[in-house]
Amino acid sequence: VSRFEAITMAPPDPILGVSEAFKADNDEKKLNLGVGAYRTEELQPYVLDVVKKAENLMLERGENKEYLPIEGLAAFNKATAELLFGADSPVISEQRVATIQGLSGTGSLRLAAVLIERYFPGAKVLISSPTWGNHKNIFNDARVPWSEYRYYDPKTVGLDFEGMIEDIKAAPEGSFVLLHGCAHNPTGIDPTPEQWEKIADVIQEKNHIPFFDVAYQGFASGSLDQDAASVRLFAARGMEIFVAQSYSKNLGLYSERIGAINVVCSSSDTAARVKSQLKRIARPMYSNPPIHGARIVANVVGDPALFGEWKAEMEMMAGRIKGVRQKLYDSLTSKDKSGKDWSFILKQIGMFSFTGLNKIQSDNMTNKWHVYMTKDGRISLAGLNLAKCEYLADAIIDSYH
Numbered sequence: 001v002s003r004f005e006a007i008t009m010a011p012p013d014p015i016l017g018v019s020e021a022f023k024a025d026n027d028e029k030k031l032n033l034g035v036g037a038y039r040t041e042e043l044q045p046y047v048l049d050v051v052k053k054a055e056n057l058m059l060e061r062g063e064n065k066e067y068l069p070i071e072g073l074a075a076f077n078k079a080t081a082e083l084l085f086g087a088d089s090p091v092i093s094e095q096r097v098a099t100i101q102g103l104s105g106t107g108s109l110r111l112a113a114v115l116i117e118r119y120f121p122g123a124k125v126l127i128s129s130p131t132w133g134n135h136k137n138i139f140n141d142a143r144v145p146w147s148e149y150r151y152y153d154p155k156t157v158g159l160d161f162e163g164m165i166e167d168i169k170a171a172p173e174g175s176f177v178l179l180h181g182c183a184h185n186p187t188g189i190d191p192t193p194e195q196w197e198k199i200a201d202v203i204q205e206k207n208h209i210p211f212f213d214v215a216y217q218g219f220a221s222g223s224l225d226q227d228a229a230s231v232r233l234f235a236a237r238g239m240e241i242f243v244a245q246s247y248s249k250n251l252g253l254y255s256e257r258i259g260a261i262n263v264v265c266s267s268s269d270t271a272a273r274v275k276s277q278l279k280r281i282a283r284p285m286y287s288n289p290p291i292h293g294a295r296i297v298a299n300v301v302g303d304p305a306l307f308g309e310w311k312a313e314m315e316m317m318a319g320r321i322k323g324v325r326q327k328l329y330d331s332l333t334s335k336d337k338s339g340k341d342w343s344f345i346l347k348q349i350g351m352f353s354f355t356g357l358n359k360i361q362s363d364n365m366t367n368k369w370h371v372y373m374t375k376d377g378r379i380s381l382a383g384l385n386l387a388k389c390e391y392l393a394d395a396i397i398d399s400y401h
């Protein structure tokens with residue numbers, strides 16, 4: 001008998017498990033709208049041209065594979081903070097940001113979670129209801145207590161702004177408030193600039209600490225600056241902030257695991273101490289981060305020509321997603337005779353659309369129509385093309401009614 005009898009079978013991951021089920025389906029019409037990864041109009045994975053160019057440059061230079069320092073590649077850390085806050089931001093010139101390279105968005109969130117567990121014992125993290133499924137896993141495994149604030153209003157398929165503000169107000173003073181910098185996952189619903197100001201007001205009143213998760217900078221609107229506006233608005237108020245960043249989507253570096261955690265502090269002295277503790281957390285976890293993705297980002301951002309090309313490719317990707325969003329809306333509106341208002345689809349932003357389909361309806365999408373999606377009703381528009389919009393609209397209408 002095995003010594004490991006007590007180890008039970010873990011359930012499949014609710015997001016990555018969808019891809020496994022998709023692979024096992026042999027129907028020609030099958031469509032994978034589960035995981036959030038960009039596909040071309042031919043529904044193929046896409047490596048950005050700027051990434052290939054940066055990799056060629058790296059190869060030509062014959063760079064070595066020596067270990068990086070614990071905090072990662074210096075040129076990457078500088079570039080990533082500047083991209084986020086703006087190169088002319090006072091938080092940068094005053095050296096008030098502690099930035100270390102992380103294992104993409106997930107690993108960077110995890111470093112911050114450990115810092116919270118260690119230095120803010122008992123403090124709660126408020127997360128939106130709903131949120132990206134892995135947020136709960138990350139805080140659970142780091143033993144950080146969390147609770148939810150209202151975010152999504154099923155009646156309007158929009159933002160429950162009043163509920164959100166009430167819940168942030170009602171939380172114990174000094175809580176962390178996890179916010180999606182742009183393109184909220186899974187709903188695709190973002191606060192307006194006026195609403196962001198109000199959110200910042202309440203967080204300041206309550207001495208909470210804002211904790212931004214920025215997984216889609218440049219990928220939501222097509223503009224790096226516009227997608228960072230929420231974070232910059234908070235930084236301009238002189239607040240202390242956590243920000244996790246990811247280059248999975250905007251530079252298509254999913255499997256390179258490249259991102260960063262930034263902690264904006266009230267002084268450069270504090271930032272130096274925070275950075276030293278982030279390094280101490282990283283060292284026994286993975287010692288030091290991988291170099292390849294960091295070099296790609298540093299090369300792309302550091303070269304004006306490549307930087308310009310990246311922006312154009314990001315606009316192209318964001319544009320393709322906006323195009324299928326429009327086509328899906330048009331198809332639903334022309335096919336559905338029930339009079340249902342589908343305009344919420346056009347109001348959403350980013351890679352995802354929250355359809356409002358419940359679990360049973362989502363099961364129908366998969367079992368009858370071979371459309372793979374998460375059971376919360378989220379579809380990834382990045383996995384859709386114009387040719388399949390009509391088919392998807394048929395599936396959604398059939399499942400709704």
Ligand code: PMP
Nearest residue numbers: 104105106132185213215246248
């Ligand atoms: N946060 C959010 C909200 C996300 O949607 C994602 C990607 N699905 C991530 C973080 C992190 O992804 P990664 O670890 O690949 O950077």
